[in-house]
Amino acid sequence: MVSTTTNALETGTSxxxxxxxxxxxxxxxxVPILILxxxxxxxxxxxxxxxxxxxxxxxxxxxxxxxxxxxxLLGTDSLGRDILSRxxxxxxxxxxxxxxxxxxxxxxxxxxxxxxxxFGGWVDAIIMRCVDAALGFPTVLLxxxxxxxxxxxTINIILAVALTFWARFARMARGDVLAVKTQDYVTLxxxxxxxxxxxxxxxxxxxxxxxxxxxxxxxxxxxxxxxAALSFLGLGLAPGAPAWGIMVAEGRDILIDVxxxxxxxxxxxxxxxxxxxxxxxxLRDTLDPKMRQAQ
Amino acid sequence: MQKxxxxxxxxxxxxxxxxxxxVFVSVHLTGDPAIxxxxxxxxxxADYEALQRQLGLDKPLIVQYGIxxxxxxxxxxxxxxxxxxxxxxxxxxxLPATLQLAAAGMGLAILVGVPLGILSAIKRDSIFxxxxxxxxxxxxAAPQFWVAIMFILVFGAIFKVLPTxxxxxxxxxVLPAFVLAWSIMAGxxxxxxxxxxxxxxxxxxxxxRVKGLHERLVxxxxxxxxxxxxxxxxxxxxxxxxxxxxxxVEVVFAWPGIGRMLLDGVQARNFPVVQAAVLASGxxxxxxxxxxxxxxxxxxxxxxxxx
Numbered sequence: 306m307v308s309t310t311t312n313a314l315e316t317g318t319s320x321x322x323x324x325x326x327x328x329x330x331x332x333x334x335x336v337p338i339l340i341l342x343x344x345x346x347x348x349x350x351x352x353x354x355x356x357x358x359x360x361x362x363x364x365x366x367x368x369x370x371x372x373x374x375x376x377x378l379l380g381t382d383s384l385g386r387d388i389l390s391r392x393x394x395x396x397x398x399x400x401x402x403x404x405x406x407x408x409x410x411x412x413x414x415x416x417x418x419x420x421x422x423x424f425g426g427w428v429d430a431i432i433m434r435c436v437d438a439a440l441g442f443p444t445v446l447l448x449x450x451x452x453x454x455x456x457x458x459t460i461n462i463i464l465a466v467a468l469t470f471w472a473r474f475a476r477m478a479r480g481d482v483l484a485v486k487t488q489d490y491v492t493l494x495x496x497x498x499x500x501x502x503x504x505x506x507x508x509x510x511x512x513x514x515x516x517x518x519x520x521x522x523x524x525x526x527x528x529x530x531x532x533a534a535l536s537f538l539g540l541g542l543a544p545g546a547p548a549w550g551i552m553v554a555e556g557r558d559i560l561i562d563v564x565x566x567x568x569x570x571x572x573x574x575x576x577x578x579x580x581x582x583x584x585x586x587x588l589r590d591t592l593d594p595k596m597r598q599a600q
Numbered sequence: 601m602q603k604x605x606x607x608x609x610x611x612x613x614x615x616x617x618x619x620x621x622x623v624f625v626s627v628h629l630t631g632d633p634a635i636x637x638x639x640x641x642x643x644x645x646a647d648y649e650a651l652q653r654q655l656g657l658d659k660p661l662i663v664q665y666g667i668x669x670x671x672x673x674x675x676x677x678x679x680x681x682x683x684x685x686x687x688x689x690x691x692x693x694x695l696p697a698t699l700q701l702a703a704a705g706m707g708l709a710i711l712v713g714v715p716l717g718i719l720s721a722i723k724r725d726s727i728f729x730x731x732x733x734x735x736x737x738x739x740x741a742a743p744q745f746w747v748a749i750m751f752i753l754v755f756g757a758i759f760k761v762l763p764t765x766x767x768x769x770x771x772x773x774v775l776p777a778f779v780l781a782w783s784i785m786a787g788x789x790x791x792x793x794x795x796x797x798x799x800x801x802x803x804x805x806x807x808x809r810v811k812g813l814h815e816r817l818v819x820x821x822x823x824x825x826x827x828x829x830x831x832x833x834x835x836x837x838x839x840x841x842x843x844x845x846x847x848x849v850e851v852v853f854a855w856p857g858i859g860r861m862l863l864d865g866v867q868a869r870n871f872p873v874v875q876a877a878v879l880a881s882g883x884x885x886x887x888x889x890x891x892x893x894x895x896x897x898x899x900x901x902x903x904x905x906x907x
Contacts (some may be wrong), residue, residue: 438615444882445844449866450626530743534848537745539861553746557852560749561757571746578741 334587340580345455347393348400355390359547369563380565384557386562388565392573394547399577402459403528406466411521413467414474415513419474419505432475439472444531450599452540462541466528481513515592522585542561548572580588604897611888619882620672625666625873646677671877678872690861695880697767698857702842704773705780709838713785714831717792721800721827722819727893732789739786744845748779748852766854776848776853780845784838791834795827831897839888 334562347354356376363385371380371388374516379388421432437449449464485491486509495502535541535552556566616733650657659667671677677687721730753774756764763772800823806835808818850859865873 434611434614437611438618443843443881443885445847445877446862449847449862450622450878488649508724531744534745534844537743538848538851539867550743550745553743555748557749560753564753567746567749567753571743571750574746575738575742578743579737580739582737 328388334504334583337580337587340576341584344400344567344577344580349397351394351397354385355393357387357390359386359391359394360545368563371569378429382552382566383559383563388552388569391547391552392549392569395549395552395570395573396446396577398542398546399529399532399547399574402462402532403525404464406463406532407470407521407525409467410470411517414471415478415517415560418475418478419482419509419513422479423486423501423505423509429479433479435469436472436475439469440476444469444527445534448531448535448582449538451538452535456540459542462532462535465535466531469531470524470528473503473524474520476516477514477516482497482509485512502543509575519585519592521587522581522588526581529574529578529581601897605894608890608893608897612886616883616886620669620879621665623838623878624668646658649834672875677876677879680873682868682873683869686715687872690873691876692854694877697855698846698859699774700767701776701780701849701855702846702859704777705784705836705842705845707790708777709781709784709834713788714783714792714828716785717831718796718824718827719791719795720789720793726796726894727900729793732793735788736789739782742782743851744779744783745848748775748849751775751779752852764853767856776849776855779852780849783845784842787834788831788839792827792831795830796823798808799823799826833892835892839885839892843885 351359353434356378363381366374366377366381366385367383368531369377369381370387371378373380377387377389377446379392381387382391417436422428447469448462448465451468452461455461455464489505491508494508495501532541533548533550533553536548537554539554541550542548552570553567553574556568556570560567639745656714657664675688677691679685680687680690684890707839709890716735722731723729752764752775755762762774763769764775766772805818808822810814812823812845818858847859851863854860858881861873862877864870865877
């Protein structure tokens, strides 16, 4: 009896332990990983990599075409700011906003999902109705309402994005909890007097980790697109800030003569989202082949 | 079935109610609407108090919410701050443009996405399949506002073949509808391909082939019908994407619809207009997903019994 219990406990937590091995055995998607690595390096060391200050105005050099000058490889914008440097600093904006809002949404959603699935009853009913309400609503609209009433700024965008995505985490976490909470090792832990938070954290949460990793990686692309759309609509950061969505908007009115203003930042968004989507697909197929059909 | 419909309608009403509460609370949390509504020239304290009384802002918050809800139910969302027209009138004048654009986008997504997905499955791993896959993958990753701008550059400015501004004849629908539909089309293609592949691999198709049925009959009669169901569901889910996209697309193509009304209202802090636009799109979205869910439960009995 004792030995069965320890075995069961081990299987319960093996989700995390097995993870690196599983990932290493699979063939890695090198191109997406390289692109994402590049973006992370740009975000971390933007000051060192960028050839110019992204905010430095030099009206004499305005509207330089890409390749026109060796020091401005991708050209300059209407205020003579270097596009390449703005793109590199824009990577930081994108990475910070999307990761912090993903993390916030994931934490809130997972905690609520765990609570909802574990306790059931009226707690579950209330949380799930909120999830339905949040899911039953277009993301841009919801984010817009939040930004309108809270104002623009980094924190508010993060809040807006997190509030539109938490429900997906809650729903997935709840589903996983329902699947494991009747397992023998959970019941045993409960009977032997392990406190509820410890049961949830030690015995239930590890089973949810794989799903959460997959969901997160699949959602990053959507989050980046939402953040970019809000920035483009002028509901994101302050005008002039180095964010890709804002840069596309800045080139909109002078599109015909100065096409490179909108082209490059949009390309950057597309490539990064593509890389995240491929990486997410790969992660899903590797960690959780069952989800292939569910998606 | 009846129980399922009642539960689902109840959920829809709850979501809509939650939306009115969010909108109402947000307006009142973020400052005094009377300040936004004050004419610039009249700013004495007496004027302000008179306006507060006129707007009912001196009453308790819960009473105000009741009045707001009652008026909203009767289609009265207040008067636009900028041009003093009832917000409902503005909404009514903008609604057709958005509905037409949404219908065109959805039609395009279905008419192009479904056949392309099925063809990719039939011609698996061919050049056609690969090109279709690239088309789908890029469609899901490229931001709509950027695609729209690049299309304006290419088709409007360089080749000058399509109108890029406002709502006119049928040709003015081409670019906005395509931009709106691309990501949904991409989803339809990928889903259509995978569900068709799965079905082509199933026992009953193998049996139909073994039986000696003509390949065309196997594909078009046995396989196609069964692969359409998941795509129908996806059509329902992508409605949210359609509304999200409509805001961006309307802004870029200067389309006179609700999306632009919403953004204009937001920028001018024109709350009655924002409320009307948000509640109308919320209502539209909730109502359509309700209808789709019920239709789907009708088609697929597994859903209504699992609830």
